[in-house]
Amino acid sequence: MSKNKIFKATFIIMIVTVFTRCLGLIRDRLVGSTFGAGMESGAYIAAVSVSEVVFTIVGLAIATTFIPILSEIKSKQGKNKMFEFSNNIITIIAIICICLSVLGFLFTKEIVGLIFYNLNLETMELTILLTKISIVNILLLCLKACFASVLQVCEDFIMPSILGLFFNLPIILYLILFTNVGVIGLTIANVIGNLLSVLVQLPSLYKHGFKIKPFIDLKDERIRRILILILPVLIGAGANSLNLIVDKSIAAVFNEIGGITIIDFAQKLVVFTNVAITTSIVSVMYPLMANKLNSGDKKGFLEHLSKGIVVISLFLIPIMMAFVFLRVEVISLIFGAGEFDTPETILITSTVFAAYALQLPFSGARDILNSSLFSMQKTKITAINGVIGVSINIILSLILSKYIGVSGIAIASSIAAAVTAILLFNSTRKLIGDFNAKNMIIKLLKIALASTIMISTLYIINKIIVVNSDFIILAVNGIIGIIIFAIVCKFMKIEEFDEATLMITKKLRKR
Numbered sequence: 001m002s003k004n005k006i007f008k009a010t011f012i013i014m015i016v017t018v019f020t021r022c023l024g025l026i027r028d029r030l031v032g033s034t035f036g037a038g039m040e041s042g043a044y045i046a047a048v049s050v051s052e053v054v055f056t057i058v059g060l061a062i063a064t065t066f067i068p069i070l071s072e073i074k075s076k077q078g079k080n081k082m083f084e085f086s087n088n089i090i091t092i093i094a095i096i097c098i099c100l101s102v103l104g105f106l107f108t109k110e111i112v113g114l115i116f117y118n119l120n121l122e123t124m125e126l127t128i129l130l131t132k133i134s135i136v137n138i139l140l141l142c143l144k145a146c147f148a149s150v151l152q153v154c155e156d157f158i159m160p161s162i163l164g165l166f167f168n169l170p171i172i173l174y175l176i177l178f179t180n181v182g183v184i185g186l187t188i189a190n191v192i193g194n195l196l197s198v199l200v201q202l203p204s205l206y207k208h209g210f211k212i213k214p215f216i217d218l219k220d221e222r223i224r225r226i227l228i229l230i231l232p233v234l235i236g237a238g239a240n241s242l243n244l245i246v247d248k249s250i251a252a253v254f255n256e257i258g259g260i261t262i263i264d265f266a267q268k269l270v271v272f273t274n275v276a277i278t279t280s281i282v283s284v285m286y287p288l289m290a291n292k293l294n295s296g297d298k299k300g301f302l303e304h305l306s307k308g309i310v311v312i313s314l315f316l317i318p319i320m321m322a323f324v325f326l327r328v329e330v331i332s333l334i335f336g337a338g339e340f341d342t343p344e345t346i347l348i349t350s351t352v353f354a355a356y357a358l359q360l361p362f363s364g365a366r367d368i369l370n371s372s373l374f375s376m377q378k379t380k381i382t383a384i385n386g387v388i389g390v391s392i393n394i395i396l397s398l399i400l401s402k403y404i405g406v407s408g409i410a411i412a413s414s415i416a417a418a419v420t421a422i423l424l425f426n427s428t429r430k431l432i433g434d435f436n437a438k439n440m441i442i443k444l445l446k447i448a449l450a451s452t453i454m455i456s457t458l459y460i461i462n463k464i465i466v467v468n469s470d471f472i473i474l475a476v477n478g479i480i481g482i483i484i485f486a487i488v489c490k491f492m493k494i495e496e497f498d499e500a501t502l503m504i505t506k507k508l509r510k511r
Contacts, residue, residue, distance in 0.1 A: 020164030021272045025334055027168045028268055030175040032261070032335045035183065039123045042260040044183045046116050046123075046252075047130030048190055049245055050104070051137035065226045066146060068374060070153045073222070082153070083210045085222060090146050091214040092223070097139040104135040115245065116252050126183070133187045140194040147201040150210060159204040166200050167193035243393045243416060244271075247409045250397050259406050262345070265335055266353040266410060270360060273323075277315040278364040281308055282371050289372055302432065305372050306440045310496045312364035313444050318451040318485050323357035325455050326477060333470040348406065355410035359417035366417060369424040373431075381427045389420035443494055450488035454481050 035041035066089065073082040104111060108131050112124065119127060148160035174189040175181055202212075217223070244267055251259035285308040292301040323330060331350040373382050393416035400408025429437065458477050467473050489497040 016158065016161045018276045020162055020168070021276050023168040023172065024164055024268070025272060027171050027175075028265060029335055030172060031186070032265065034175060034181060040126070040183045042119075042252075043123050043126040043130055044186055045260055045264045046112070046119070046127045046248065047187060048134050048137070049248060050111060050115065050131045051134050051141065065374070065379070066149045067153055068376075069222055069226065070149065074153060079154070079209060083150075085220070086146075086150050086210065087213045088215060088217050088220060089223065089226065090143070090212075091216050092218075093142050093146060094139065094214075095216075097142045101135050101138050104138065105132055108132050108135070115249055119252050130183060130187045133184065134191055136191055137194050140191070140198050144194065144197045144201070147198065147205060151201065151204055151208070154208045156204060156208065159201055163197040163200070166196040169193065170196065242390050243413055246390065246394055247397065247413055250401055250409055251406055262349045262352055262406060263409060265331075266349055266356050269323075269330070269334065269353055270356040270363075273316070273319055273360060274363050274367070277319075278312055278367045281312055282368050285368060285371065298432075301372075305368070305428075306437075307496065308368045309365055310440055310443050310447075310494075312368060313361055313447050314489075314494070314496055316360045316364045317444075317447050318454055318481070320357050320360040321451045321455045322458075322477070322481060323360075324354045325458065326474060327351070327354040327357070329470040329473050333474060351407050352410045355407050355414060358411075359414035362414070362418040362421040366421040366424055369421065369428055372428060373424070376431070378431060381431070382424070385420050385423045385427065388423060389416045392416040392419055443496070446492045446494055447489070450485055450492060450494075453488050454485045457484050 031041060031044070035044070070082050070086065073085055108128050112119075112128050112131055116124070116127060144163060148163065151157075151160055170189040170192040171186065174185055178185065205211075247263050247267065248260050251263040285304050289301050289304050292298075292304060327350040328346065331353055332346050335346075335349065370382050373379070393412050396412030396415055397409045400412050402408070404411075425437075458481055461480065462473075462477070465476075467476070486497075
């Protein structure tokens with residue numbers, strides 16, 4: 001795939017992902033305005049988090065080991081053999097997930113009690129009920145990830161990027177159309193959304209020639225390879241999501257002020273941004289890096305990795321600074337409605353949000369570095385760094401939350417992300433050997449300087465011009481900030497910025 005096509009695919013996916021993630025923010029705003037930061041919203045968030053944790057531990061890890069092996073089979077044996085192996089592994093995953101769902105249903109009380117030990121009795125009972133309803137999500141989320149992996153190896157990136165649309169739609173329709181809404185109906189809508197996300201991928205899969213033919217062949221040598229890879233990937237790929245659930249678990253101590261809901265909403269804004277930018281880029285770069293390695297093109301692999309880090313930083317560094325600067329306006333505009341619209345709740349959530357936002361550039365770098373190591377099947381490295389990251393997050397969260405409350409949990413998460421990214425970068429450099437990072441680091445410093453100039457200018461403008469509308473403040477700051485950042489990047493001659501600008505300009509001229 002050429003540079004132009006990479007930028008084109010990444011740009012399209014980013015636009016689509018932003019749209020679907022905006023629907024997710026609308027969904028969260030509706031949940032917040034309907035239930036506030038109280039017991040019901042906390043129980044719902046805790047319940048759906050349980051199945052997401054299990055998905056992280058099983059589905060995400062298997063799907064992550066899936067892509068490089070699928071890419072290898074496609075490169076050496078062709079698409080049909082790749083589809084044959086896909087059916088084998090998907091059948092095995094489905095059986096494992098069904099077993100886990102049954103166990104989860106039987107031992108829901110014990111699982112919820114282990115993860116959310118700080119919940120009061122009433123919230124605990126509601127969380128157990130909602131978890132029993134949502135436990136089927138384990139199977140649905142794993143199937144969704146596996147189907148998306150097959151499509152990505154076929155270099156079909158659009159369908160996986162719009163799955164959020166089909167997940168969010170049932171929840172939004174339920175909250176808007178029904179008058180007597182409750183968290184039980186909300187949880188059912190959540191399950192329906194995940195089911196739709198699985199089913200809508202089938203036409204695209206069939207278009208590429210894939211047909212579902214369940215069978216099991218445990219003698220397949222590649223199954224053994226996945227089993228060898230999967231344990232470290234469980235930790236490496238799952239560390240990010242485990243950190244999110246750790247934060248919610250510790251935040252249960254502060255649930256009298258809506259700790260779980262505040263942490264969840266602040267997390268979601270950061271995750272929204274990270275997914276819209278990083279996942280869009282990684283979903284394109286990961287299979288391409290795997291394909292480059294399988295074809296023996298090490299130079300091409302390094303170019304994709306370096307370019308991916310710079311492009312991610314080109315978006316996330318200025319966004320991170322903007323989020324910290326405009327934290328109150330962002331939270332007030334997106335979540336400040338109904339039961340969630342109180343000065344205290346907005347202030348606490350905005351502070352937590354700013355603390356989480358600090359990790360954005362590091363999370364982006366961590367994700368693409370993890371992907372590069374996965375594509376090389378060096379999963380032990382990601383596992384070790386994942387353990388270090390989770391350990392740092394747990395220790396610092398417990399310490400800092402005692403002194404600065406719920407904000408300490410978010411600060412701990414950002415520190416853990418930064419340490420993990422640095423460790424992964426050093427590990428990658430040692431492994432690759434001839435990875436010359438000097439040019440990349442210079443570009444990152446230029447981006448940081450451009451972002452600092454942008455925020456400094458916005459600070460002066462906001463001191464001179466005072467506006468009371470959150471929407472107008474964000475809109476004006478956004479437009480001016482983009483213009484200033486673009487001018488500085490152009491002046492500093494950042495190659496990736498010029499490539500992206502040229503692609504967009506050509507598109508506009510054609511239209």
